[in-house]
Amino acid sequence: MSNKTVIPFGPQHPVLPEPIHLDLVLEDEKVVQAVPQLGFIHRGLEKIVEKRDYLHFVYVAERICGICSFGHSLGYSQAVEGLMGVEVPERAEYLRDIWQELSRIHSHLLWLGLLADGFGYENLFQQAWRLREIVLNIFEKTTGGRVILSVCNIGGVNRDIDNDELRAICDDLDKLLDGYKPITETFLDDASVHSRLDGVGYLSKEEAEDLSLVGPFGRASGLDNDIRSIGMGAYGKLAAFEPQLSNIGDGYARTEVRINEVVQSVQIIKELVSKIPDGPVYNKPKGNPPEGRFLTRVEQPRGEAVYYVKGNGSKFLERFRVRTPTSQNLAGLLKILQGCDYADVPLNILTIDPCISCTER
Amino acid sequence: MGLFKLGGVSVKNLFSKPATKTYPAEPFEPYERTKGKIVVELDKCIFCKLCMRGCPTEAIDVDKDAKLWQIDHFLCVQCGDCVRRCPKSCLHQAGMWENVATMRQCEVNEFAADSPDQLVVSMSYGQAAAERAQKDEVAQKRIAEEKARKAAEKAAKAAAKAAAEEEAAKAAVEEEAAKADAPKAEDATESDASAAFDASAGAAEPSESDAPKAEG
Numbered sequence: 177m178s179n180k181t182v183i184p185f186g187p188q189h190p191v192l193p194e195p196i197h198l199d200l201v202l203e204d205e206k207v208v209q210a211v212p213q214l215g216f217i218h219r220g221l222e223k224i225v226e227k228r229d230y231l232h233f234v235y236v237a238e239r240i241c242g243i244c245s246f247g248h249s250l251g252y253s254q255a256v257e258g259l260m261g262v263e264v265p266e267r268a269e270y271l272r273d274i275w276q277e278l279s280r281i282h283s284h285l286l287w288l289g290l291l292a293d294g295f296g297y298e299n300l301f302q303q304a305w306r307l308r309e310i311v312l313n314i315f316e317k318t319t320g321g322r323v324i325l326s327v328c329n330i331g332g333v334n335r336d337i338d339n340d341e342l343r344a345i346c347d348d349l350d351k352l353l354d355g356y357k358p359i360t361e362t363f364l365d366d367a368s369v370h371s372r373l374d375g376v377g378y379l380s381k382e383e384a385e386d387l388s389l390v391g392p393f394g395r396a397s398g399l400d401n402d403i404r405s406i407g408m409g410a411y412g413k414l415a416a417f418e419p420q421l422s423n424i425g426d427g428y429a430r431t432e433v434r435i436n437e438v439v440q441s442v443q444i445i446k447e448l449v450s451k452i453p454d455g456p457v458y459n460k461p462k463g464n465p466p467e468g469r470f471l472t473r474v475e476q477p478r479g480e481a482v483y484y485v486k487g488n489g490s491k492f493l494e495r496f497r498v499r500t501p502t503s504q505n506l507a508g509l510l511k512i513l514q515g516c517d518y519a520d521v522p523l524n525i526l527t528i529d530p531c532i533s534c535t536e537r
Numbered sequence: 538m539g540l541f542k543l544g545g546v547s548v549k550n551l552f553s554k555p556a557t558k559t560y561p562a563e564p565f566e567p568y569e570r571t572k573g574k575i576v577v578e579l580d581k582c583i584f585c586k587l588c589m590r591g592c593p594t595e596a597i598d599v600d601k602d603a604k605l606w607q608i609d610h611f612l613c614v615q616c617g618d619c620v621r622r623c624p625k626s627c628l629h630q631a632g633m634w635e636n637v638a639t640m641r642q643c644e645v646n647e648f649a650a651d652s653p654d655q656l657v658v659s660m661s662y663g664q665a666a667a668e669r670a671q672k673d674e675v676a677q678k679r680i681a682e683e684k685a686r687k688a689a690e691k692a693a694k695a696a697a698k699a700a701a702e703e704e705a706a707k708a709a710v711e712e713e714a715a716k717a718d719a720p721k722a723e724d725a726t727e728s729d730a731s732a733a734f735d736a737s738a739g740a741a742e743p744s745e746s747d748a749p750k751a752e753g
């Protein structure tokens with residue numbers, strides 16, 4: 177019988193941009209169990225809702241995470257709009273989903289870079305991040321900010337994008353796709369990438385279903401969990417929406433799903449731009465949120481996020497709750513870590529695209 | 538499948554310009570909408586306080602009577618709410634971040650006291666910070682006085698000690714002189730010097746160790 181060793185992993189580790197601690201129980205070189213420890217960057221953002229004006233809280237909500245900042249402000253706004261019964265102008269819905277898809281492109285490019293960095297392909301890493309810069313520039317041009325956009329608000333969006341600018345965005349995205357092609361080929365066809373990702377962190381569809389995984393992590397195992405397909409907001413106006421699925425279920429499949437989603441997002445943006453109606457973009461909410469509760473969902477780059485608000489008739493909400501994608505996917509992470517080689521642990525963690533500051537709020 | 542899929546791109550990169558800017562050598566051109574420091578056109582402002590009430594971080598302070606508009610740039614989160622709320626469109630985001638502020642102070646925009654057409658922009662502490670600064674000043678004064686008093690006391694003591702030792706040394710020298718031997722006179726000057734060193738060290742030490750006591 178072999179002895180078990182416990183190796184602490186994190187909270188500071190080169191592959192972890194954010195702190196999470198794992199106690200890895202090893203038997204020789206194999207991980208038999210991983211015990212997570214969370215709470216290093218808990219900021220109590222949900223509690224702040226009790227003493228911030230509900231209109232001001234949208235700026236707190238978007239600070240939950242630096243990558244899907246737009247998605248969080250969108251989710252909070254959707255929830256409060258549902259509670260108050262505010263009509264969102266149609267143009268605003270289109271603009272919101274354009275920004276949301278841009279966030280997805282930028283998040284996936286960021287992740288692709290981190291993955292390449294994780295297995296030591298520095299050149300690929302820099303290529304991916306250079307492309308991401310195009311999206312950040314679009315953000316800055318259209319909203320004024322690169323990370324914190326402050327553009328989504330309860331009742332619509334704060335700024336309009338005029339139609340010429342929308343077409344310019346499409347041109348920029350075409351340029352992005354040109355540069356994206358060699359990266360895609362490298363990720364999907366290069367032998368060195370294959371040798372690093374094939375079979376890493378395999379998860380079957382049944383296991384993914386049991387653990388209710390969300391986002392590309394679940395989709396790579398064949399789980400159809402894309403919230404965009406239920407057609408909320410402007411997604412309902414798309415001619416067709418096919419979630420990107422794969423049946424392979426390993427690290428390579430997760431890469432493939434995300435790579436395809438970037439291309440899909442560009443197509444979605446182009447379709448939305450061609451269909452966007454004219455009109456106002458903001459409908460000022462009146463009064464305070466009434467007593468009641470509302471729950472809504474948003475497909476973030478990392479998966480489905482759930483937003484819940486509870487009002488009590490005053491201008492302060494009583495409760496705000498987010499269930500972020502990574503808090504759901506951590507269960508899957510612990511599953512794929514069981515039985516993997518110790519040297520594969522960093523890569524396994526990367527393939528789920530963890531976002532710890534979302535998880536801990 | 539194959540190796541070096543990125544080869545072509547890498548070779549091209551060798552001969553192309555860097556993708557990044559060498560800021561600040563190369564200036565940054567903000568976009569039209571780029572967020573930045575909030576600036577006010579005070580002559581258009583009607584002091585309605587809408588910006589102040591709407592600001593989520595309470596960075597803005599408006600005084601209608603004094604015709605004063607002030608902002609703490611470090612509190613501002615660049616949400617742009619104030620810009621959108623202003624009924625007179627007199628607030629703007631400057632599109633740059635450089636030199637927003639150098640200290641935790643408010644930027645005060647007001648009219649000059651003697652000529653009401655002239656705008657004055659100054660950096661100062663806000664209300665709460667001003668009170669704190671005033672208290673600080675009083676405390677600092679008290680500390681300085683205490684220090685001066687202690688230092689004077691020590692100096693007087695040291696002077697008295699030095700005088701006494703000098704006298705003793707003189708007496709010794711006279712004694713030695715009476716015995717009339719040259720090398721022994723050197724000894725005396727040595728002890729003299731060490732006495733002076735003692736005195737100066739005695740004066741410097743307490744004034745240092747007093748400081749934290751007085752502040753507390």
Ligand code: SF4
Binds near residue numbers: 591593596608617
């Ligand atoms: S931009 Fe936002 S945080 Fe800054 S002063 Fe205006 S309202 Fe306040």
Ligand code: SF4
Binds near residue numbers: 584627
């Ligand atoms: S909202 Fe505009 S007009 Fe009113 S106080 Fe503020 S800056 Fe002045």
